[in-house]
Amino acid sequence: MKSWDSPTLPSLGTGGLVPSIFNSSSGELQPATVSDTAQMYVCGITPYDATHLGHANTYLAYDTLNRALRDAGIKVHYVQNVTDVDDPLLERAKSTGADWSQLAQTQIELFRTDMQALRILPPDEYIGVVETIQEIAEACKQLLESGFGYWVESEDGKADLYFDCRVAEQNSAWKLGEVSGLTPGEMIALFAERGGDPDRLGKRNRLDPLLWRAKRENEPSWSTTIGEGRPGWHIECSVIGAKFLDAPIQLSGGGSDLLFPHQEMSAAHSAALLGKRWSQCYSNAGMLHLDGEKMSKSRGNLVFVSSLLREGIDPRVIRLALLNHHYRSDWEWQQADLDHAKGRLNRWLNWSASRFQETKSTDSNFALVKAMRNAVSNDLDTPSALELVDWRVLSETPASAIELAAINALLGIELD
Ligand SMILES: [Zn+2]
Known part of the structure; x- marks a missing residue:
C-alpha cells in the first residue's frame, strides 16, 4: 500500500x-x-x-x-x-x-x-x-x-x-x-x-x-x-x-x-x-x-498526535518533546513536555532568523555538526543533541546554513 x-x-x-x-x-x-x-x-x-x-x-x-x-x-x-x-x-x-x-x-x-x-x-x-x-x-x-x-x-x-x-x-x-x-x-x-x-x-x-x-x-x-x-x-x-x-x-x-x-x-x-x-x-x-x-489502547489513556495538531500545536513541538527523552526510556507524558518544547522551538527559530547570508561555513559551525553526529550515533542520544543546539543558540552568534541543515537532517526539525 x-x-x-x-x-x-x-x-x-x-x-x-x-x-x-x-x-x-x-x-x-x-x-x-x-x-x-x-x-x-x-x-x-x-x-x-x-x-x-x-x-x-x-x-x-x-x-x-x-x-x-x-x-x-x-x-x-x-x-x-x-x-x-x-x-x-x-x-x-x-x-x-x-x-x-x-x-x-x-x-x-x-x-x-x-x-x-x-x-x-x-x-x-x-x-x-x-x-x-x-x-x-x-x-x-x-x-x-x-x-x-x-x-x-x-x-x-x-x-x-x-x-x-x-x-x-x-x-x-x-x-x-x-x-x-x-x-x-x-x-x-x-x-x-x-x-x-x-x-x-x-x-x-x-x-x-x-x-x-x-x-x-x-x-x-x-x-x-x-x-x-x-x-x-x-x-x-x-x-x-x-x-x-x-x-x-x-x-x-x-x-x-x-x-x-x-x-x-x-x-x-x-x-x-x-x-x-x-x-x-x-x-x-x-x-x-x-x-x-x-499509554495503551486497552487502558484508554491515549494522547493522539492528530488531537495535538488540531489544537494548533506545531508538529515540530511534538517532535522536540519526544526527542527530549532517550528513545529507550519509559517516561511520563506531561503538559510540561509540550511547554518546554514550545519554548525551545521559539528560541531556535529566533536564532535561525538571525542567520548570516554567508557564502561558506566556518570551523565553529562544523563543530556543532560534528558534536550532533557524535551524540546521535551514540545509541540515538537525541536529548544530548538537543542540548548541543541549545548551547549554540545561547551563544548568540548567528546561525549558519550547515548548522540548520544538520538540525534538519539529523533531528528532522526544519528551521529555515
Ligand atoms: Zn511485527
Missing part, C-alpha cells in the same frame, strides 16, 4: 558516523551495520487507535536511526507492515458497530497524515497483511509440511494451525528466549497478557503461537492453500520481512512491548522458514505513560 511523502533530507557531506544501537537480545551496544547497507524492519501499527504518542515515539526513534545511517552514507532499505486484520481491530470494530475494513482504512490514512506532519521518513515498502494473505498462507503450509506446524481442534469443530516451539528449537537456528532474554516463567506471563493463549487445550507446548486461524462466523476470512481463515500475528512479519529483505537483516525494531512474544516468535518462524537467523539486532523503544500507567 502507499506510504506517505518523504520530507526533504539535506546532505551534510562526508563525516557522518555509523550509529551504535542497543541490542535488546544481547544487552549491549553494537554498530547498526558493518557494511555500506542496512536492512531495517519496524513493526507497524494495528490500525484502530492511530496515532497516539507512544506510536509516534517508536517511529520517531527509527526515523532518527534512519537519518543517522543515511548521514553516514549507508544505503537503507526500510520495510514496515500494517496489521490490518487481527483480533484487537476486529474487537474494536464490533464494539463500535463499524466495518473492520473501513475502520482500518480510516486509521491507516490518519497514521500517514500524522507521520507526514511529523516529518518521519517513509519506509521503502509499507505492506498490509490483507494484501499478503496468500503468501502468508503459503508460508503456513510450508511450516506444516516441514514439521514445524500442527493442527489443534477446538470445541466448535474448527482446526487452527499452531507453531511447535520445541520442534523449532531442535531443527532451526532459533532457541526460545534468545531474542527476548526472558525466563520461561516470564514468557508464560507475558504470552497471556499480550494476545497468546498458553492454556488452550490441545497445544503441544504452552508458548506455541497461532499461525493460522480457521474461518469463524462473523470474522473476515480468505480462501487459501491452507484452508479458509486468517493469519496469526507473528507470521505476518516473518513473511512480509522476507519478501523484501534478505536474512540476516541488520535491525528488527518496535516498541518494547513487542519484544515478547511478537519479535521472539516472528524470529522463530523466520528461522524455520529461511533456515537462518532473521536479525542481527532486536531494538526496542520505551513506553510512554500517562497518569502513572502505560
Whole structure:
C-alpha cells in the first residue's frame, strides 16, 4: 500500500558516523551495520487507535536511526507492515458497530497524515497483511509440511494451525528466549497478557503461537492453500520481512512491548522458514505513560498526535518533546513536555532568523555538526543533541546554513 511523502533530507557531506544501537537480545551496544547497507524492519501499527504518542515515539526513534545511517552514507532499505486484520481491530470494530475494513482504512490514512506532519521518513515498502494473505498462507503450509506446524481442534469443530516451539528449537537456528532474554516463567506471563493463549487445550507446548486461524462466523476470512481463515500475528512479519529483505537483516525494531512474544516468535518462524537467523539486532523503544500507567489502547489513556495538531500545536513541538527523552526510556507524558518544547522551538527559530547570508561555513559551525553526529550515533542520544543546539543558540552568534541543515537532517526539525 502507499506510504506517505518523504520530507526533504539535506546532505551534510562526508563525516557522518555509523550509529551504535542497543541490542535488546544481547544487552549491549553494537554498530547498526558493518557494511555500506542496512536492512531495517519496524513493526507497524494495528490500525484502530492511530496515532497516539507512544506510536509516534517508536517511529520517531527509527526515523532518527534512519537519518543517522543515511548521514553516514549507508544505503537503507526500510520495510514496515500494517496489521490490518487481527483480533484487537476486529474487537474494536464490533464494539463500535463499524466495518473492520473501513475502520482500518480510516486509521491507516490518519497514521500517514500524522507521520507526514511529523516529518518521519517513509519506509521503502509499507505492506498490509490483507494484501499478503496468500503468501502468508503459503508460508503456513510450508511450516506444516516441514514439521514445524500442527493442527489443534477446538470445541466448535474448527482446526487452527499452531507453531511447535520445541520442534523449532531442535531443527532451526532459533532457541526460545534468545531474542527476548526472558525466563520461561516470564514468557508464560507475558504470552497471556499480550494476545497468546498458553492454556488452550490441545497445544503441544504452552508458548506455541497461532499461525493460522480457521474461518469463524462473523470474522473476515480468505480462501487459501491452507484452508479458509486468517493469519496469526507473528507470521505476518516473518513473511512480509522476507519478501523484501534478505536474512540476516541488520535491525528488527518496535516498541518494547513487542519484544515478547511478537519479535521472539516472528524470529522463530523466520528461522524455520529461511533456515537462518532473521536479525542481527532486536531494538526496542520505551513506553510512554500517562497518569502513572502505560499509554495503551486497552487502558484508554491515549494522547493522539492528530488531537495535538488540531489544537494548533506545531508538529515540530511534538517532535522536540519526544526527542527530549532517550528513545529507550519509559517516561511520563506531561503538559510540561509540550511547554518546554514550545519554548525551545521559539528560541531556535529566533536564532535561525538571525542567520548570516554567508557564502561558506566556518570551523565553529562544523563543530556543532560534528558534536550532533557524535551524540546521535551514540545509541540515538537525541536529548544530548538537543542540548548541543541549545548551547549554540545561547551563544548568540548567528546561525549558519550547515548548522540548520544538520538540525534538519539529523533531528528532522526544519528551521529555515
Ligand atoms: Zn511485527
